[in-house]
Amino acid sequence: MINTVYSADEGRYSSGMKYCRSGRSGIMLPEISLGLWQNFGDTSPLSRSREMILHAFDKGICHFDLANNYGPSYGSAEATFGQIMQADLRPYRDELFISTKAGYDMWPGPYGDKGSRKYLISSLDQSLKRMHLDYVDIFYSHRYDPDTPLEETMQALVDIVRSGKALYAGISNYPYDAAAFAYSYLREHNVPCLLHQLKYNILHRNPEDEGLIRQAAKNGSGLIVFSPLAQGLLTDRYLNGIPAGSRASRDFSLKKDSLTPELLEKLEKLNHIAGERGQTLAQMALAWVLRDSMVTSVIVGASSIEQLDNNLLSIRNTRFSDEEIELINVLTR
Ligand code: NDP
Numbered sequence: 001m002i003n004t005v006y007s008a009d010e011g012r013y014s015s016g017m018k019y020c021r022s023g024r025s026g027i028m029l030p031e032i033s034l035g036l037w038q039n040f041g042d043t044s045p046l047s048r049s050r051e052m053i054l055h056a057f058d059k060g061i062c063h064f065d066l067a068n069n070y071g072p073s074y075g076s077a078e079a080t081f082g083q084i085m086q087a088d089l090r091p092y093r094d095e096l097f098i099s100t101k102a103g104y105d106m107w108p109g110p111y112g113d114k115g116s117r118k119y120l121i122s123s124l125d126q127s128l129k130r131m132h133l134d135y136v137d138i139f140y141s142h143r144y145d146p147d148t149p150l151e152e153t154m155q156a157l158v159d160i161v162r163s164g165k166a167l168y169a170g171i172s173n174y175p176y177d178a179a180a181f182a183y184s185y186l187r188e189h190n191v192p193c194l195l196h197q198l199k200y201n202i203l204h205r206n207p208e209d210e211g212l213i214r215q216a217a218k219n220g221s222g223l224i225v226f227s228p229l230a231q232g233l234l235t236d237r238y239l240n241g242i243p244a245g246s247r248a249s250r251d252f253s254l255k256k257d258s259l260t261p262e263l264l265e266k267l268e269k270l271n272h273i274a275g276e277r278g279q280t281l282a283q284m285a286l287a288w289v290l291r292d293s294m295v296t297s298v299i300v301g302a303s304s305i306e307q308l309d310n311n312l313l314s315i316r317n318t319r320f321s322d323e324e325i326e327l328i329n330v331l332t333r
Helices: 046-058 076-095 117-131 150-163 176-188 212-218 261-276 281-290 305-316 322-332
Strands: 019-021 028-030 032-035 063-065 097-102 136-141 166-172 193-199 222-226 297-300
Touching (some): 063 297, 117 150, 166 176, 212 222, 261 322, 281 305
Parallel strands (some): 032 063
Antiparallel strands (some): 019 028
16 A cells, blocks of 8 residues: 655646647647556556656646556556555546546456447446546547447447546547547537547558548547557667567567567667657657647656656657658658
8 A cells, every 4th residue: 555645746737748639629638648558557566656657747747548458467557546546646636637448358258348338338337446536537449349330339438428437538449431430420429539549650650541640630539649659669678689678578569579670770770860859769759749730649658757757858849850751751651
């Protein structure tokens, strides 16, 4: 149990963090948000998770991104967050924007996965208990489920918002046509989609290529980006091998064999461009995502306060010359 008393840094909203409007809504989100997918579960020390979450809040990060199955183990990132909520962040609840999601596998049997109303609603009830919250700020359908009628998934989001268990609704990882349906269904039911959450980074351009960024803006939705550092590839983490304890060393969500000689050569060159800009590779990768005014926020993951602080410096320079953009494109397109 945590026993010390936390008092948030009084300068938390004047440390340089910018807050951007999410589509056509009243919500402003910090340019950098913190994600709890990995490094905050029950295999990570609670003291470190607490230190990082409170440090993030002290630096103006008021948006924390979770999902039912973040950990490891499943549910444990929410449980960690719940402990910190109870011990430290309760007085700051109204300053926090907390998300959770359901859509990927969570519990055994036919009702713990995908897009049914039963799964989404019962999963959110479990998430609220784990996080010791009465409501989340946004609840997402974590992925498009082609086997469930999309009306059912969307109506579950509408009813969740109507029930007061979430203030806003969002979608994540939706392909173009399903996103188009979702935007119009939610709008017609007066619960407009607040955010589409997508993977987008220098090495992964699908949202640009598939028109998903422009589509979100056209539909009045914000866009929030996950894995902006390609899980750590777009940092200096792997330039000299695979360090013990790194995500690639676990060979699970980031496979060791993705670190091919060709990729490492590209990363070296990107690292050089970053150096010329006076940034680390991680800072340049985040700045590159944030250069697009249609991006509301990037969700970073971090395994230490040092990484988080390094990443926070990216917002000092999110402008790129045409020449820099071209150099990056030549390397990665
Ligand atoms: P990133 O691309 O930011 O990768 C984070 C990892 O990169 C860290 O764990 C760390 O690796 C490494 N890293 C971070 N900063 C630095 C640095 N300055 N120097 C060196 N290495 C660094 O994001 P994630 O893939 O973690 O995704 C971020 C969040 O997005 C998740 O937590 C989650 O909230 C959300 N997400 C949503 C998904 C969805 O389907 N909607 C899917 C995936 C993520 P290491 O641990 O090795 O130190």
